[in-house]
Amino acid sequence: MKRFLLIFTMLLLLQGRSDAQNAYKGLIQFSGVVVTGDSLRAVPFVSIIIKNSYRGTISDYNGFFSFVAQPSDTIEFSAIGFKKGQYVIPDSLETDRYSLIKILSRDTILLQETVIYPWPTKDQFKQAFLNLKVPDNDLERAKRNMALAEMRELMVNMPMDGSGNYKALMMERQNKLYTAGQYPSISLLNPIAWAKFIEAWQRGDYKRKDKD
Numbered sequence: 364m365k366r367f368l369l370i371f372t373m374l375l376l377l378q379g380r381s382d383a384q385n386a387y388k389g390l391i392q393f394s395g396v397v398v399t400g401d402s403l404r405a406v407p408f409v410s411i412i413i414k415n416s417y418r419g420t421i422s423d424y425n426g427f428f429s430f431v432a433q434p435s436d437t438i439e440f441s442a443i444g445f446k447k448g449q450y451v452i453p454d455s456l457e458t459d460r461y462s463l464i465k466i467l468s469r470d471t472i473l474l475q476e477t478v479i480y481p482w483p484t485k486d487q488f489k490q491a492f493l494n495l496k497v498p499d500n501d502l503e504r505a506k507r508n509m510a511l512a513e514m515r516e517l518m519v520n521m522p523m524d525g526s527g528n529y530k531a532l533m534m535e536r537q538n539k540l541y542t543a544g545q546y547p548s549i550s551l552l553n554p555i556a557w558a559k560f561i562e563a564w565q566r567g568d569y570k571r572k573d574k575d
């Protein structure tokens with residue numbers, strides 16, 4: 364009876380070990396960071412897709428990514444201003460997690476030089492510039508616009524340009540992908556969020572503004 368129990372226990376252990384091996388051979392958590400080849404800086408918002416499929420993710424602002432893949436999958440990396448890259452996940456993994464530091468090379472596009480001359484010759488341009496009469500009201504307006512207080516107010520109230528809107532949109536999409544299928548993370552214990560809050564509080568962003 365004892366020998367039967369010992370053999371039965373050994374079979375259960377072997378079966379559990381076999382199931383564990385089959386688990387990480389089926390699906391793995393593929394994570395990593397995308398950096399540049401010249402300065403090793405993080406490449407944000409890189410499109411990371413499994414070849415011949417629609418599964419993948421987007422790297423965050425720090426170049427980090429993480430998603431579920433399978434061994435032998437070909438991963439394609441693409442970003443604006445960089446050459447496309449590929450990586451094949453090894454099929455001889457011993458764990459259900461795999462990390463990678465992917466280096467992307469910059470894609471430089473050379474355009475033909477274009478020279479624009481406002482005047483036929485330099486002498487004519489110099490003469491026209493010296494004879495230019497700037498109205499006093501325009502000059503005063505330019506001085507007022509270049510004042511430090513005015514520049515600071517414009518910097519605070521000026522809306523984001525196309526680049527800023529693109530980064531904000533990609534960051535929002537990356538956060539949705541990162542928390543897909545689970546509850547969103549809480550920034551209560553995030554030291555970066557607390558640092559930003561303290562900086563905003565010191566600047567006086569939360570002070571009550573009296574209406575004119």
